[in-house]
Amino acid sequence: MLNKLLFSCGLFLCVSSFTITEPHAGSDLYDKAKDFIKAEDFASAESLIVKIDDFDEKNRLIKRLCKAYIKKGLLNRAEPHIENLSEEEDRLSLIKKIVTAYGDKGDLDSAKSFAGKLKDKELRNKTRGAVAGLYLKKGDLSSAASIAEKLEKGEIKTKVYAAIAGIYIEKGDLKSAEIIVSKIEEGETRSQLVALLGTLKANGK
Numbered sequence: 001m002l003n004k005l006l007f008s009c010g011l012f013l014c015v016s017s018f019t020i021t022e023p024h025a026g027s028d029l030y031d032k033a034k035d036f037i038k039a040e041d042f043a044s045a046e047s048l049i050v051k052i053d054d055f056d057e058k059n060r061l062i063k064r065l066c067k068a069y070i071k072k073g074l075l076n077r078a079e080p081h082i083e084n085l086s087e088e089e090d091r092l093s094l095i096k097k098i099v100t101a102y103g104d105k106g107d108l109d110s111a112k113s114f115a116g117k118l119k120d121k122e123l124r125n126k127t128r129g130a131v132a133g134l135y136l137k138k139g140d141l142s143s144a145a146s147i148a149e150k151l152e153k154g155e156i157k158t159k160v161y162a163a164i165a166g167i168y169i170e171k172g173d174l175k176s177a178e179i180i181v182s183k184i185e186e187g188e189t190r191s192q193l194v195a196l197l198g199t200l201k202a203n204g205k
Contacts, residue, residue, distance in 0.1 A: 030057045037068050059086050070097050079114055095127050103134045129156040136163055153185055162189050174200060
């Protein structure tokens, strides 16, 4: 049940990995910046990227640069570039990579900080939901609930709270589950959990 709940919480970042389509003939600046990235001379690459006027070329280079930073574990260097990408799918794909990398490192505080720095409201909300999923996987229900409080009303907030309540139910802590369920907005999910709690209490669970 736990895996099912965690999967449900992660739906908002289930996007396919992006690919970088190369132009038929890149500009000199594009080619030089790409070479700098390949050579891991990131400072030189960034200094050239800001000089490129072609929107598509700049977008491709930013994706390439961010992937290189993430691969090297330089997550904080990739973070500022995320919202400069034009396509939402690209932004979500990189966000997923960054959040996953922080999770693999066990650095959930940095993942939470990263989510809070995103300016786009929708991106910030989706990323916070994903970070809440990391705390759930770790078993830190208190931190997950704290993040849930900051989420916008809607599907993500409901799923995170439902996952937390579900874990409390599995643990037999019905009192804590009830507190969490009370925070879920009215709807089918809340009704189902209320009914389940009622049944469990009636059966003396």
